Amino acid sequence: xxxxxxxxxxxxxxxxxxxxxxxxxxxxxxxxxxxxxxxxxxxxxxxxxxxxxxxxxxxxxxxxxxxxxxxxxxxxxxxxxxxxxxxxxxxxxxxxxxxxxxxxxxxxxxxxxxxxxxxxxxxxxxxxxxxxxxxxxxxxxxxxxxxxxxxxxxxxxxxxxxxxxxxxxxxxxxxxxxxxxxxxxxxxxxxxxxxxxxxxxxxxxxxxxxxxxxxxxxxxxxxxxxxxxxx
Amino acid sequence: xxxxxxxxxxxxxxxxxxxxxxxxxxxxxxxxxxxxxxxxxxxxxxxxxxxxxxxxxxxxxxxxxxxxxxxxxxxxxxxxxxxxxxxxxxxxxxxxxxxxxxxxxxxxxxxxxxxxxxxxxxxxxxxxxxxxxxxxxxxxxxxxxxxxxxxxxxxxxxxxxxxxxxxxxxxxxxxxxxxxxxxxxxxxx
Numbered sequence: 001x002x003x004x005x006x007x008x009x010x011x012x013x014x015x016x017x018x019x020x021x022x023x024x025x026x027x028x029x030x031x032x033x034x035x036x037x038x039x040x041x042x043x044x045x046x047x048x049x050x051x052x053x054x055x056x057x058x059x060x061x062x063x064x065x066x067x068x069x070x071x072x073x074x075x076x077x078x079x080x081x082x083x084x085x086x087x088x089x090x091x092x093x094x095x096x097x098x099x100x101x102x103x104x105x106x107x108x109x110x111x112x113x114x115x116x117x118x119x120x121x122x123x124x125x126x127x128x129x130x131x132x133x134x135x136x137x138x139x140x141x142x143x144x145x146x147x148x149x150x151x152x153x154x155x156x157x158x159x160x161x162x163x164x165x166x167x168x169x170x171x172x173x174x175x176x177x178x179x180x181x182x183x184x185x186x187x188x189x190x191x192x193x194x195x196x197x198x199x200x201x202x203x204x205x206x207x208x209x210x211x212x213x214x215x216x217x218x219x220x221x222x223x224x225x226x227x228x229x230x231x
Numbered sequence: 232x233x234x235x236x237x238x239x240x241x242x243x244x245x246x247x248x249x250x251x252x253x254x255x256x257x258x259x260x261x262x263x264x265x266x267x268x269x270x271x272x273x274x275x276x277x278x279x280x281x282x283x284x285x286x287x288x289x290x291x292x293x294x295x296x297x298x299x300x301x302x303x304x305x306x307x308x309x310x311x312x313x314x315x316x317x318x319x320x321x322x323x324x325x326x327x328x329x330x331x332x333x334x335x336x337x338x339x340x341x342x343x344x345x346x347x348x349x350x351x352x353x354x355x356x357x358x359x360x361x362x363x364x365x366x367x368x369x370x371x372x373x374x375x376x377x378x379x380x381x382x383x384x385x386x387x388x389x390x391x392x393x394x395x396x397x398x399x400x401x402x403x404x405x406x407x408x409x410x411x412x413x414x415x416x417x418x419x420x
Contacts, residue, residue, distance in 0.1 A: 013402035019383070044409045051354055052377040058355070060262040061276060068254050068280050072287040073247050 001027040008038040016046050114143065235300035242290055254283055257301065260379065261308050267374045268312050270363050278315060282308045298388055305379070306389045309371060316367055361411045369404035376401045 001023055008031060014020050015028050032038045233241075233252070241249035261282050266275035285307055293303055362370050375381045375389060387397045 009406065010399075010402065013405055014398060017383075019398075041406070044413065045405050048409045048412065049377055049405065052358065052373075053380075055351060055355060055358070055378070057259055057263050058266055060259050060279070061272070064262060064276055064279060065255055065258050067276075068258065068283045069251055071280055071284055072254070073250055 003027040003031040005031075005035060005038055008032065008035070009041065012041065012045060016042070016049060114139065236295045239290065239293060239295075239300060250287070253300075257304055258283075260301075261304065264305065264308050264374060264379060265312060267359065267362060267378055268367075268371060269315065270359055274315065278308075278311055281311055285311070302381075302385050302388055305375070305381070305385075309375075309389050312371070313367070357412060357415060358408075360415065361408050364411050365404060365407060369400055369407060372397065372400035373404035373408060377405070 003024075008015075008028060011020060011024070011028065015025060018025075020028060032042055233249075235253065235256075238249045238253050242253065258279065262275055262279045265278040265282075266272060269275055269278065282304070286304060293300070297303065362374065365373065371390070372386065375386045376383075381389070383394060383397055383401075386401075387394050390397065
């Protein structure tokens, strides 16, 4: 195939881009091998193409994307990273929902507190049904025992007051008292030592006063009381 | 990564996030085409915004059967560049390039020595000077082929000219550019 410098110049890009047919590419190469001008042209243009292909793109100005978005879909705040997961918060945090949210939170706190749940100390084993039942039962016992103790303490105060203020003998307590016995907390031993023993046990229903005043081992007494009352 | 065609369908369903993804994906390429052709960063930004605004408004008319979304995007960009060129030909100077040329994106900067980075930056500036001295037809052909990486048939679709014309413009553009850069003293490595 005949190939001249004019052919080389006209088909140079196709040759450099690999678009020439094999026969034409071969003819081109053979001509360039014997023609310094064409060889130099191939070298210069080929090198320039290579450099342009390796050139990185120019970075767009930082605000360009945002300005395009503002011009098309309109301005909006952009959530970045983890904050986009909390876009629902402003929707719920409105005055009309505030009362309900606070009420629910307070109810939850009360339930957790009375059930004795301590978030920081919960372990996976605590979530087993047996553990939950045991914990609930224990809390019920303790709550009831504390209530009973409170009432009994009131009786103690009443008795003391009645003794300090001379007057008619206090009438026997007629209201039925719970049979279970409760042991007061650590301050009680001091109270017990200050109190006079009851003059008449019949004044005390169920012996609850007696249990309060007797210096007993707290843990044993508590255990015995709780066990007896709910058998 | 979702294909462009799928993002277009989501845009047409009103999903703003899909449009945002399209914009982020193609802004740099559009900006580069505009900047390399105009040589002016401000004009390139304005034109880029105009391109996406036109795309956004005419998105329902895009059909994947007509071609790939990037090709359609490039066609719209090129048409706006031609319009801009015609509007501003009387205001234009031959070698009007920003003194503060935008910096190259140094994606692989960690793999390049400072000398190589400086060499690339110098080439970019010189290239811009050389492109400015080409005629618009040769300039756009070289930009589309060697800077945008389009194939011959894609350039034919963008320019809406015969294949022979595409080859001829690319060839003449490259040879002319090499000659100009040679005269400027930039010797190919």
